[in-house]
Amino acid sequence: xxxxxxxxxxxxxxxxxxxxxxxxxxxxxxxxxxxxxxxxxxxxxxxxxxxxxxxxxxxxxxxxxxxxxxxxxxxxxxxxxxxxxxxxxxxxxxxxxxxxxxxxxxxxxxxxxxxxxxx
Amino acid sequence: xxxxxxxxxxxxxxxxxxxxxxxxxxxxxxxxxxxxxxxxxxxxxxxxxxxxxxxxxxxxxxxxxxxxxxxxxxxxxxxxxxxxxxxxxxxxxxxxxxxxxxxxxxxxxxxx
Numbered sequence: 001x002x003x004x005x006x007x008x009x010x011x012x013x014x015x016x017x018x019x020x021x022x023x024x025x026x027x028x029x030x031x032x033x034x035x036x037x038x039x040x041x042x043x044x045x046x047x048x049x050x051x052x053x054x055x056x057x058x059x060x061x062x063x064x065x066x067x068x069x070x071x072x073x074x075x076x077x078x079x080x081x082x083x084x085x086x087x088x089x090x091x092x093x094x095x096x097x098x099x100x101x102x103x104x105x106x107x108x109x110x111x112x113x114x115x116x117x118x119x
Numbered sequence: 120x121x122x123x124x125x126x127x128x129x130x131x132x133x134x135x136x137x138x139x140x141x142x143x144x145x146x147x148x149x150x151x152x153x154x155x156x157x158x159x160x161x162x163x164x165x166x167x168x169x170x171x172x173x174x175x176x177x178x179x180x181x182x183x184x185x186x187x188x189x190x191x192x193x194x195x196x197x198x199x200x201x202x203x204x205x206x207x208x209x210x211x212x213x214x215x216x217x218x219x220x221x222x223x224x225x226x227x228x229x230x231x
Contacts, residue, residue, distance in 0.1 A: 004162070033218070040128075042209050042221035043163070056218065091162070097217070107153065108219060110162035 002026060004111035006092050012117045013082055020078045021114040025094030032075050033108060034067055035091040036060065043091055049075060050097055082118045089113040121146040123212050125222035132200050133230045140195040140225050142210030150212040152193040153219065154184055157207045166208075169193060180204070205229040 005024045013019050025032045031050050035043035046065070047057045051072040061067075064082075069075040079086055093108035122145045132138050144150055151170050155163040167178025174186040184195045193210060207226050213219040 035221075040223070042123075042125075042211075042223045045218055045220070048218060093163075107151075107165060107168055108163075110155075110164070112160070112162040 004092055004094055004109055006090075006111040006114045008114060009112065010115045010117075012119065014119050015084060016081055018078065018080045019082055019116060020076055021090050021092075021116075022074060022076050023092030023111060024074045025092070026109055027073075029094035029096050029109070030072070031095045031097045032069055033093045033095070034075070034077050035093065037089040037091055037113070038087075046077075046090075079116070082116075084118045087116055087118045089115050121150060121212055121214065121220050123210050123220055123222035125208075125210055125225050127225045128223070129226045129228060131228040131230060134202050135199050138195075138197045138200045138204070138227070140208050140210075140227070142193045142195065142222060143191050144193065144210075144212045145191065146212060146214060148214060149186075149188065150214040152184075152186060153211040153213075154178065154182070154193075154195045155209045155211060155221075156180075157209065157224075159206075163209065166195070200227075200229055202229045202231065 007022045033048040034046040037043045045058050046061050047067050049069040064080045067077045091113045093110045095108050124143045153168045154166040157163045166182045167176050169176050169186045177183050182197050207224045209224045210222045211219040
C-alpha cells in the first residue's frame with residue numbers, strides 16, 4: 001500500500017502529557033499537511049510543509065504544538081502539555097506541488113488519522 | 120479569506136432516491152473545488168474536483184457536481200443512492216496558497 005499512513009491510530013493520554021504523531025506521506029509527494037478535525041466539524045488546517053520547509057502555520061497551532069519534517073519525507077506532530085481541548089482527530093495529507101503555478105491545485109491525499117483523547 | 124459553507128448538517132434519503140448536497144464558496148476568483156467523502160474510521164477520499172472548463176464534472180462512485188459561478192455553488196449529485204453511500208461529505212476549496220479550506224460537512228443517512 002503506497003497511501004498516506006499515520007501512527008498511532010488512537011492515543012489516550014492524561015492531561016499534561018506530551019504526545020507525538022507520525023505521518024508517512026505518499027513517497028513522491030513533496031507537500032505534507034496537518035489538519036485537525038473535531039466532532040461535527042470539517043478538517044481545520046494546522047500547518048504544511050514543502051519538502052522539509054514548514055511554509056505556513058495556522059493560528060490554531062499554539063506554542064504547545066510543533067511539527068517537523070526533517071528530511072522531507074515523514075513528519076511528526078508533537079503536542080506538549082496536552083489539554084482536554086486537544087482531543088480531536090489529527091489528519092495528515094500529502095500532495096505533489098509543481099513550482100508555484102496553477103499545477104498546484106490543493107488536491108490532497110489523506111491518511112486515516114490519529115485520534116487523540118485527553119483525559 | 121476563502122470560506123466554504125455546507126448548509127445542511129444532515130441529509131436523509133431513501134435508497135434508490137436521488138441526492139443533492141449543497142456547497143457554497145466565498146472567494147473573489149474561481150477557486151479550485153473538491154468534494155471528499157469520509158466513511159466511519161476512514162480517511163477522506165476525493166470524489167471529484169473542478170479546476171476549470173466544463174462546469175459539470177464526473178467523479179467516482181457515480182457522483183457528479185456542477186459549478187455555478189453565478190450562485191457561487193458546487194453542489195454534489197447522485198441519481199440513485201446506495202446504502203453504502205452513507206458517510207460524511209465535505210466540500211473544499213483552494214486557490215492562491217493551495218491550502219484547501221473545508222466546509223463543516225454533511226452527514227448522509229440512507230434509509231432502506
